Amino acid sequence: MKWRGRQRSTNVEDRRGAGGGLGGGFNPFGRTAGTGGPRIQIPTGGGGIGGIGLVIVIALIGMAVFGINPLALLGGNVVPGGGAGTGSSTQGQPLPEAGQDELADFVAVVMKETENLWTEVFAQSGDTYAPPVLILFSGQTEGGCGVADARTGPFYCPVDQRVYIDLSFYEQLRRQFGAPGDFAQAYVLAHEVGHHVQNLTGVLPEFNRARAAMSETEANAYSVRVELQADCYAGVWANFVGQANLLESGDIEEAINAANQIGDDTLQERMQGFAVPKTFNHGTSAQRKAWFQRGYSTADVGQCDTFSVAQP
Numbered sequence: 001m002k003w004r005g006r007q008r009s010t011n012v013e014d015r016r017g018a019g020g021g022l023g024g025g026f027n028p029f030g031r032t033a034g035t036g037g038p039r040i041q042i043p044t045g046g047g048g049i050g051g052i053g054l055v056i057v058i059a060l061i062g063m064a065v066f067g068i069n070p071l072a073l074l075g076g077n078v079v080p081g082g083g084a085g086t087g088s089s090t091q092g093q094p095l096p097e098a099g100q101d102e103l104a105d106f107v108a109v110v111m112k113e114t115e116n117l118w119t120e121v122f123a124q125s126g127d128t129y130a131p132p133v134l135i136l137f138s139g140q141t142e143g144g145c146g147v148a149d150a151r152t153g154p155f156y157c158p159v160d161q162r163v164y165i166d167l168s169f170y171e172q173l174r175r176q177f178g179a180p181g182d183f184a185q186a187y188v189l190a191h192e193v194g195h196h197v198q199n200l201t202g203v204l205p206e207f208n209r210a211r212a213a214m215s216e217t218e219a220n221a222y223s224v225r226v227e228l229q230a231d232c233y234a235g236v237w238a239n240f241v242g243q244a245n246l247l248e249s250g251d252i253e254e255a256i257n258a259a260n261q262i263g264d265d266t267l268q269e270r271m272q273g274f275a276v277p278k279t280f281n282h283g284t285s286a287q288r289k290a291w292f293q294r295g296y297s298t299a300d301v302g303q304c305d306t307f308s309v310a311q312p
C-alpha cells in the first residue's frame with residue numbers, strides 16, 4: 001500500500017512501553033520480546049481445564065483472530081450508544097511524530113483512510129461518522145472490555161468503542177498464520193473498524209441482545225454473519241483506497257490470503273488437525289475470501305448484508 005506521507009489519524013493512542021518499541025512494555029506473563037509472539041491456547045480435552053477456565057480459553061480462541069471481544073459478549077456488558085472514548089481513562093499518549101515509528105505511522109494512515117471512507121458512507125445517508133480510537137499497547141492494557149492481552153490478538157471493544165492491537169500481532173500474522181504483507185495488516189484494521197461500524201448501525205447491539213437466547217451453535221452461526229460482514233466492509237475499504245490510487249501490485253492478494261489463512265476451518269485444522277463446523281464463529285476460509293471480494297468488487301456496503309442470505 002502506498003501509505004507513506006499520507007495523513008495520519010489523530011484517533012490513535014499509544015500505550016506501548018516507554019521505549020515505544022515492540023515488546024518493550026511490562027509483561028506480567030513473562031513473554032519476552034522476540035520469542036515468537038502470543039500463543040493461542042486450545043483445550044486438549046486432557047484435563048486440567050474446566051469450568052470458567054474452559055470458558056475463558058474458548059473465549060480467547062474466539063477472539064484470537066481479530067474478533068469482537070467475546071468477554072464483553074459473554075458478559076452482556078455492552079453499553080449501546082455512548083461516544084468514542086467513554087468508559088475508561090486515558091493511559092496513553094499521542095503517537096511519536098511522523099517518521100519516527102514506521103509501523104505506528106502505517107496503522108495511523110490506515111485508520112485515517114477508514115475514517116475517510118466511513119465519513120463518506122455515513123454522509124450519503126445524512127449521518128455523521130464517529131470514528132473509533134485505536135489503542136496501541138504492548139503486553140497488556142486495561143480497557144472497557146477488561147484487560148486486553150497481546151495473546152488474544154486485535155479486537156474491537158463495543159463498550160468503549162476502541163480497537164486494541166499489540167503490534168507484535170503482525171509478526172504472528174506473518175509467521176504463524178502465513179499472512180505477510182502490509183495489506184494483510186491493513187485488512188486486520190479495516191475488519192475491526194467494520195465492527196465499529198456495526199456497533200454504530202445497531203448490528204452489534206442486536207447481536208449481543210439476541211445471542212442471550214440462543215444456543216451456542218446458533219450464536220456461532222450468527223457470529224459468522226457478523227464477522228463476514230466486517231470482512232465485506234474491509235473489502236469495500238480496499239476498493240476505496242484503490243480508487244485513491246494507494247494500492248500496489250499484490251495488495252489485494254495479501255488481504256485475500258490473510259482472509260484464507262484465518263478461516264475457522266483452516267485455523268482449526270492447523271491447530272488441532274481437524275475442523276468442527278458447529279464451532280465456527282468467524283467463517284470458513286472460502287466464506288471470508290468471498291465476502292472480502294464481494295465488498296472489494298462492488299464497493300457497495302449495501303452488498304454486505306450477510307444476514308438476509310440463506311447461506312452466507
Ligand SMILES: [Zn+2]
Binds near residue numbers: 068
Ligand atoms: Zn471480527
